[in-house]
Amino acid sequence: MTLLPFAWMLLGSFKTQGEILHSPNGWLPHSPTLGNYRMWFGQLQIGAYFVNSVIVAVLTVLGNLAFCSMVGYALAKMDFPGKRLLFLMVMATLMVPGVVTFVPLFVLVTKLGLVNTYPALILPFLTSPLGVFLMRQFMQEIPDSLLEAAYIDGAGTVRVFRSIVLPLCKPPLATLAILTFLGSWNNFLWPLVAAQSQDKYTLPVALSLYSTGQNATDYGLLLAGAVLVITPIVALFVCLQRFFTQSIASTGIK
């Protein structure tokens, strides 16, 4: 039942405009055509949007993994002035809706001359309070004795972090990677505002502009576009589904 819309999407994407407008509408395409897909790959250059989405998502994930685990480690295992305040601020911003920051963020990005650049799409999402929280919670469970032993053996903090802490943190890192990737791939409001010309559109922005623009009634084309937008993420999900569900559940159980 829940997958019916996807089946409809897939089947519809092979139909011609004439067949889709024809009523009553059967499930299977009478004369399947790749025309809609050809249009996306050819004239509409979906490849470029795909590359944009990948660049933004991958860099956002890498940034989150690195920066959230670093600050998470400091918060979990080090003692320093300002620690409580830092953690408090992280927690306080967990519930801030994106729309609260996006107006000043746009002003800031404009001032920095970054409108319509990759940094504008990536920088605001390069760290996340949820990521910090996840990493800190997990790292607190690492026994101090393990780290002390390494320090006594003469390892420095960076060394301990890289060769002891990070390898132990694979589960939260995987969770963080999945959540960040999903969030970035499907992110909409900010890219819609920050990407102002076609060469920086991400997949959802491109699809939404086509679906509300002059192609708004070309359903076969839009369905094919929708298929292309979700295929990478669905493929990833089917391969890693166990991790995916665990990730989402873990943000819940905290």
Added chain:
Amino acid sequence: MVTATRLATGPVRARRHKQTLTAWMFALPFVLIFGVFMLLPLLSSLAMSFTDFRSSDVQTPLAVGFVGLDQYRALFGDPLFLRSMVNTGYFVLVGIPLTMVVALTLAVALNSGITRFRTAFRVGFYTPVVTSIVAVAVVWRFILQPDGLLNDLLKAMGVDGPDWLNSTSWSMPALILVAVWRNMGTLMVIFLAGLQAVPVEAQEAAMTDGANAWQRFFRITLPILRPTLLLGAVLLSVAYLQLFEESFVMTKGGPLNSTLSVTYFTYNQFGFGKYGYASAASYILFVGIVLVSLVQFRALRSRV
């Protein structure tokens, strides 16, 4: 690490100083990015909401006029904003209970057997969660057409379906339907994890005492599940209160503003260049989210 420092010989103060430095080095990238792209915008948004900041003021942000609470006052007198609050409230008040009931029913069904098809179920209920709402909306717009899939289904049951997305009274229910379909997977997984924590002994004891399945569900399972339900409700309300993408892609906020949400209103004001006004609207939403979460914590905690 803390103890390691204390155990070590040598001047403790120097050590501590070094640790502080190391800790801040570890925190630095996060602090910089978080400070510039989160904290700064968050505070400027608040500051902006007390000014008449417009898009033309971007080059001279300090020259804007301070207007105090005028923007907020104007918002509460703006019929369109009030409409967007009512719409968002409708979406939340109907959408959350509906999503929770559906998700809980599915979780209970899945928990009591059907382990063999678990993978299939996971893919089935989870695909909507991971896919882009923009892509999903394209299909739903099509399904919800007057002669679309949903109305074909309704016709088969003898019901004449409405023109969902072009009707002021049915556009919001249509968006809620899509939201339930999309979000029940997340909640189901969370509830399933909660259900697995319900002790089998309690169920068995109740069964020997002659409690039927309904009694056991309402007297044992549900109370134990309360924290999980709370969490689900909070997660959903934070998400549902920010309704935007569904209406942006499916109805453009229409027809006749019947699906204009608070976030959508803010986005529009931003588009008109009224930055101060948009910021004030977004802060009202923020306060709303915090309040709703607090109320939910209270309500579900106190009824022990």
